[in-house]
Structure formats: structure tokens, C-alpha cells
Amino acid sequence: MPLAFLSADRDTAATGQDVVPPHPDPSQWRRPYRLGPWRVGIAAFALLIAAYMLISALIIAVAGTLAGATATVAIAALTILFSLRLLRMGVWVSSRGLRRVGLLTTRTLRWRDVARISTVQQPVRWLGLPRSVQGQAVQIELRQGEPLAPLLTDHSVDFLGRRDLFERAADVLEAWAAENRH
Template identity: 30%
Template sequence: MDEIWTRPYSPGPGRWLIIAWEAAALGFLAWVAVREFELAGHSVRFVAGTLAAIWVIGAHRILQMGAYVGATGLRIHGLLRSRTMPWRDIAHVRLHKATHRVGPWQIESGLTVLIDRHDGSTVNTELWAQGIDFHSRPRLFRAVYQELRSRHQAAQNPS
């Protein structure tokens, strides 16, 4: 029987802005390609169709991005790939204060959720407190983090 995966939060409205932005960017790319290479007829339809297909696939992946929980594990859907980890392989679910170094400066970019595995590796999730899903919903970010920790603890200590 197939596992049922649920995302413990609703996606933020910012995803639709990103999808619209990508549509505009790909439309501009098509316009530039047609003008620059003086395309006509079937070539224009081919470029438009190819970029439309790329946009549809990308939009679908953007809408699916996130962390999904199931009875047996955690699934992380990213833009380019997805990975599934059984709860037994996860050592810790933790918050991480992300920073980026730009020259001599360190710029804080907010909290993210990281998964520490028993093999010593760390898995980055798509959960970012300042991201498109949680930027205006900080309580939801904390609730999702707590949900992941609760699910992990319940799987480690079955009754």
C-alpha cells in the first residue's frame, strides 16, 4: 500500500507571484529569441511550446515544494529533486540560524529547519522562516517545526 504524504501547512500566496514572474521571464526570453534569431512559423511555435512546457513543469514543482510527513518518514520536495527519509534514519530535527558571508560581513537570513541523519549528514529542508510560505506567518513556521519534531519523536518512541 502506498504511503499517504501530507504537507502540514498550506503554501503561501508568494508561490503564485513566483510562478507569474517566471511566466513573464520566459515570455520575455521567447520574445528575445524570436527577434534575435529572426524566427518565423514553426520555429516560433517550437520555441513558445518548449518554454511553455518548461514553465508548466516548473510551476508544478514550485507548487509541490516543501516538507511532507507520513507514518514512516519525511519527504522533502525541492525544485529539482525529492528525497524521502524514514524516521528511523533521522537523528534530529532542528532549527538553524542561517548566515551568509559577503566579504568581511555576515548577513543573517533567518531560521531554517535542518534534518540531521544518523549517518552524520545534514539535509536542508525547504522550510525557511523568511521564505514565501512563512514570511508573514511566523507562528505557522514554529508550528510546522514542532509538528516535524513531534512526528520524529513519536516514531522513535512507539507506544
């Protein structure tokens, strides 16, 4: 059963296609790549911790401390929300524009504001940590305004060790930009 919040794509390896097929409804927001194992693993671990917190909240409530149980449930709920947001993070595209979803913020750009999307060699952050390594990044150039941070890198949680999928995602983003810019 496909889970739309994980990826709006079909598995390109199973279909044998190099580029992700277009969505039947181009106005729908969709992720042009599949989530990486690092992101899914971190979210699964956080959900596991949240399950233990909910069990401990039940034990605390049975023991008679309602305030402690309430605090534990609240922390577990925040952990679950963190996990869900972590799974939503990334780049999304539609015929209306490009959307970058972060942990706390979301930024949407209209296609007409995008001058060019290209892949460049540059130092990139490894798994989002402060350590930089040489890699590839998908850069976006706006018609006006400040330069943006790279959309995707080949050393991010979605593409570490999956260079071919990074190249496919970069190609798909460039194709969406070329097709929808007016």
C-alpha cells in the same frame, strides 16, 4: 474546493487549532504547512507568462512559421512544468518518512534514520537568495551520515512574515518525528 497539490492541510486559522490535525491516512504524503504567498505569486506569474507564450505561439503559427510556433510552445510547456514543480517544492511527511522536494531533486528519509528534528537560531538565507539574515531554521540530525541543510527557515518563500505559521510547522514536524521514529 481544496487543492491537494497546494496543501494537504485544512486552514488552521479557520479551525482555531494550533496544530494541524493528522491526515486520516498516515501513509499518504502531505505537506505539514500551507504554501506562502511568495511561492504562489511566483508560480502564478510564471503561468501568466506561459499563457502569453501560448497565445504568441498561436499567432506565430497562423503567420506561417511552424518551427517558431513549436519552439514557443516548448518554452511555454517548460514554464508550466516549472510552475507546477515550484508548487510541489517543500517538506512532505507521512508515516513512512520525511521527503524534501526541491526544484530538480527529491530526497526521502525514513523516520528510523532521523535522530532528531529541532528548531535553532542561525543565519538563514532570505527568500533563498545568497543574502543571509538572522533567523530560525528547522534542522534535522541523522543517526548516520552527513548533516543536512535546514528543512525550513522562517525567511523562506513559505514563511516570510508568517512567523507563527513557521512555529506551527516546526512543531508539527517535531511531532511527526517523535511519533514515527522507532
